[in-house]
Amino acid sequence: MTTVDHLTDARDAxxxxxxxxxxKGSDPFDGLLTPLARPFIPARQGRISGTNGAAGLARLAxxxxxxxxxxxxxxxxxxxxxxxxxxxxxGTIGAAEAVRRGDSAAMSALRFRVSRVLALQASESGLWxxxxxxQARAFYVGAGxxxxxxxxxxxxxxxxxxxxxxxxxxxxxxxPERVLLFDxxxxxxxxxxxxxxxxxxxxxxxKPEFPYFSYxxxxxxxxxxxxxFGVEAVLNAxxxxxxxxxxxxxxxxxxxxxxxxxxxxxxxxxxxxxxxxQWSDCFHTAYNxxxxxxxxxxxxxxxxxxxxxxxxxxxxxxxxSKYYLAHAFTEDWRCRYYDNETWPLETHSIAAALVCLSDxxxxxxxE
Numbered sequence: 001m002t003t004v005d006h007l008t009d010a011r012d013a014x015x016x017x018x019x020x021x022x023x024k025g026s027d028p029f030d031g032l033l034t035p036l037a038r039p040f041i042p043a044r045q046g047r048i049s050g051t052n053g054a055a056g057l058a059r060l061a062x063x064x065x066x067x068x069x070x071x072x073x074x075x076x077x078x079x080x081x082x083x084x085x086x087x088x089x090x091g092t093i094g095a096a097e098a099v100r101r102g103d104s105a106a107m108s109a110l111r112f113r114v115s116r117v118l119a120l121q122a123s124e125s126g127l128w129x130x131x132x133x134x135q136a137r138a139f140y141v142g143a144g145x146x147x148x149x150x151x152x153x154x155x156x157x158x159x160x161x162x163x164x165x166x167x168x169x170x171x172x173x174x175x176p177e178r179v180l181l182f183d184x185x186x187x188x189x190x191x192x193x194x195x196x197x198x199x200x201x202x203x204x205x206x207k208p209e210f211p212y213f214s215y216x217x218x219x220x221x222x223x224x225x226x227x228x229f230g231v232e233a234v235l236n237a238x239x240x241x242x243x244x245x246x247x248x249x250x251x252x253x254x255x256x257x258x259x260x261x262x263x264x265x266x267x268x269x270x271x272x273x274x275x276x277x278q279w280s281d282c283f284h285t286a287y288n289x290x291x292x293x294x295x296x297x298x299x300x301x302x303x304x305x306x307x308x309x310x311x312x313x314x315x316x317x318x319x320x321s322k323y324y325l326a327h328a329f330t331e332d333w334r335c336r337y338y339d340n341e342t343w344p345l346e347t348h349s350i351a352a353a354l355v356c357l358s359d360x361x362x363x364x365x366x367e
């Protein structure tokens with residue numbers, strides 16, 4: 001059995017479990033869904049700065065206890081499985097890739113998954129959020145509040161769907177003609193949803209006083225993978241027929257420059273620029289590289305005026321990939337969590353490595 005066969009079997013096994021559970025599952029940070037946390041949940045929805053005193057510390061403690069426990073505490077704590085827009089977005093990206101590779105069997109899956117991504121878009125904000133409240137050191141976020149990372153991944157999924165659908169048609173048994181993946185009305189709906197989400201990104205995650213997409217709405221928090229995701233969403237719009245203004249494009253390029261400058265000469269990025277964000281883990285580095293590969297592709301397609309920026313991005317990918325390959329794996333190719341520590345062995349590191357290595361190889365950054 002080849003490595004590809006092993007990967008295919010693993011994919012099919014995971015999908016079988018996901019579909020058995022109707023695409024509902026758990027998240028490392030869903031601990032506040034336990035009824036025991038209700039006394040500590042703010043009465044109003046929305047973001048709150050800081051830990052908010054004893055209640056905030058209690059929220060942090062509950063999340064970390066559930067996240068770090070050696071056994072799954074969720075059944076005992078009454079934490080339900082949730083439908084998460086992130087799962088649908090990632091599943092949509094995978095189905096779009098299968099369609100691009102000529103897998104006609106993936107057509108129905110792609111149609112259904114993108115319909116769920118669109119259905120979970122918030123009608124008011126135009127964005128996506130997590131279906132649970134969560135507490136970080138510096139802020140609290142209510143369930144469903146707009147989230148930059150999940151919104152940008154949802155936009156990546158929508159863009160991949162439109163790219164896969166462009167000119168794609170498959171022969172269908174007993175049908176005299178080839179059948180298009182999507183009709184024009186659905187493509188229009190996707191573009192409208194994409195533009196509405198861009199409006200939300202600029203409204204909630206950018207401010208004149210800071211040159212980047214903030215990790216947290218209405219605050220100034222620079223997290224490099226989130227910033228790159230925001231840049232990617234803007235620069236990718238033109239390729240799928242979604243208009244952006246010159247001012248929006250200029251802001252995205254300035255945000256790109258902010259995180260490119262933050263890369264160390266070794267190729268390393270810290271998680272962010274706050275004092276408690278000076279660590280580096282391997283799966284967020286992989287996120288950076290995957291997003292930069294997509295950003296560079298958009299810049300090259302934009303023409304001569306973006307060649308210098310595309311060149312700078314290419315240099316960042318080269319330096320970042322060398323650092324990633326030198327620090328992300330043990331000698332026997334286990335995926336490390338941090339750049340200086342192997343444990344914990346964790347799903348994100350493995351999945352991100354598979355995507356990152358594939359994209360690096362296809363883009364010519366791996367020999």
